[in-house]
Amino acid sequence: MVRTDWIAPRRGQANVTQMHYARQGHITEEMHYVAQRENLPPELIRDEVARGRLIIPANINHPNLEPMAIGIATQCKVNANIGASPNSSSLQDEVEKLQLAVKYGADTVMDLSTGGGNLDEIRTAIIQASPVPIGTVPIYQAMESVHGNIETLTPDDFLHIIATQAQQGVDYMTIHAGILIEHLPLVRDRITGIVSRGGGILARWMLHHHEQNPLYTHFRDIIEICKRYDVSFSLGDSLRPGCLHDATDAAQLAELKTLGQLTRQAWEHDVQVMVEGPGHVPMDQIDDNVKKQMQECCEAPFYVLGPLVTDIAAGYDHISSAIGAALAGWSGAAMLCYVTPKEHLGLPNAEDVRSGLIAYKIAAHAADIARHRPGARDRDDAMSHARYTFDWNKQFELALDPERAKEYHDETLPADIYKTAEFCSMCGPKFCPMQTKMDADALSELEKFLAQETAAAL
Structure with a gap:
């Protein structure tokens, strides 16, 4: 196990986050490891983590993890999604999907399982088999635990699921704490409304109870869980646009402002944060979206889904979105969430995962070249x-x-x-x-000829 000896002295401490150690001036073994991978000074990695502009997702209960970093100072990263559903897949299927994703270059993998078996067993098997950070969306398991009856869920139910997944070794979690009850009327004029599954679940909960988002009201409790295991926040964009018409609207920007507030609150307790970004954005709005996120969220790493730059590429959305992803990476997005050809159409198979990942590795690499990262070309x-x-x-x-x-x-x-x-x-x-070999002798003879021709013309 890569990190077993590194982790042992930290167990039992109240705060074991990489940000906590960085702010104490300590360069952890994970920071040294990342510095070597990125060919950067360890002091730079420590400073960027302390500032909040770089995260190292590394739960202390994921000892076989090979540490990596997500942030503007490091190479643009790519995430791949896997996950069992009630209609397909199994524990072995999900482990095989993980291995396929890692083979084709995924820097992190998100387990978005919603059913199809014992979710705790599936997740544990994925974590134990994974050398890359594993992310989850805890609200999916919360839904599964009540058989889809979201209205019956309590704040304690949410916290229990989050704590359980943290104990299992999840490195980062999408927490949809930014969607507030006062934001819901802002989606009235959208074509596609709310397209985030997590956002839709919480909207239903708030509409039913006429109460504020429980993930928002209990955000401090979630921070305490994250401190104990070093779980990084991936603050979910519940109101991301699901089509070009809805891009950069009042609902999206209102939630973004809340995500900035939550980022600063997490940082007060030395908890690492990245912020998730929009899904469908015209090319001319992408740079502005990235800049708005940097401003509102104090340059916390931006993790974007695509964005898709057209809505009519069904069957080819990995291409449409990779165009947007390259532009977002060039503008400063730190990680790109891949899209497969099956986006909007169905559950991706192995070949779809391969196509999506390679498209996004191209996008991330193109962004690194455009940002003139040393050695990128x-x-x-x-x-x-x-x-x-x-x-x-x-x-x-x-x-x-x-x-x-x-x-x-x-x-x-x-x-x-x-x-x-x-x-x-x-x-x-x-x-x-x-x-047609342009060797030195041939070019020298050509230059002599051209010089003679020029002299003769004069």
Whole structure:
């Protein structure tokens, strides 16, 4: 276990968060580990965590975790969603989905299980098998515990589920504490209303009881749980826009202001926070959305779903959303939640998970290049050299999805001899422009000729 020895001295302490240690000036083993992964000074990691601009989701009950960081100072990250439903999947299925997500580059994985088995057993198995941080949405299990009768849930029921998941080792939790009863009339003019499952559940609860959101009124109690296990908040955007028409409206911005208040309240107790962001936003509004979040939430890491930049790409929403994700990452979003081709249509299969993850790895990498992160383009330049020298095996190795790259090449040129051929099946052996070698001697002779031509013209 990577962290067993690191965690042992912390057990039993009242506050074991990475932010708590950072604000005491201490560089934890997790901070050292992250600094090495990111090729950054450990002191910078500590300072960013202390400031709240970087989080290291690392529950003390997740000892096999390989620590990673989410924040503007580090590489843009990608999350993948998995989860059992009442209609499909099992414990083994979910562990296999986790392994697939990690294989294709997920930096974190969210377990969004809503049924289909014992949720505590499924979650425990996922955590024990996962080297990456695991996130959850506790309200889903709360719903399952009352067989969908949300009106019967009490604040103590919510807190019990959150505490149970924290004890199991969940590293970060989506807590929908920002949607308030006074926000609900603001969705009246929307086309798609409330599209967040967690937000919809709490809206129903508030409408039924005519009481304030219990996650908001008991936010201090949730903070105490997070302090005890180092669970990071992922403050949920319950009123995120579900279509372009609803983007950046009064409801979304009212909740964002509340999320800023909750962020500062959590920071008062040294609890780590990231803030979740919108789902459907026109391209021209994305940069402004990121800047608004940074302003309202004091630069807490921004974790965005997409956003999708058009509403008519059914079956291809991984592409529509990856466009928005790249722009959001360029503007400063710290983590991107992947979208699969099945978004809005159905439950994704293994191939959908692969397609969604690779699309988002592309988006995150493009954002890092655009932000001029040191070394971000090294792999691209290496790929370019491999292409120019027709080193096909090196090209496969450097690709974000090496198996797919090799598969596509070998569809038409499968024999090993073609792994050293100076052409592909697109141009063939006679028309590849990169066979035109611009060597030093040829260019020198050309320059002499051009100089003579210029002199003659004068």
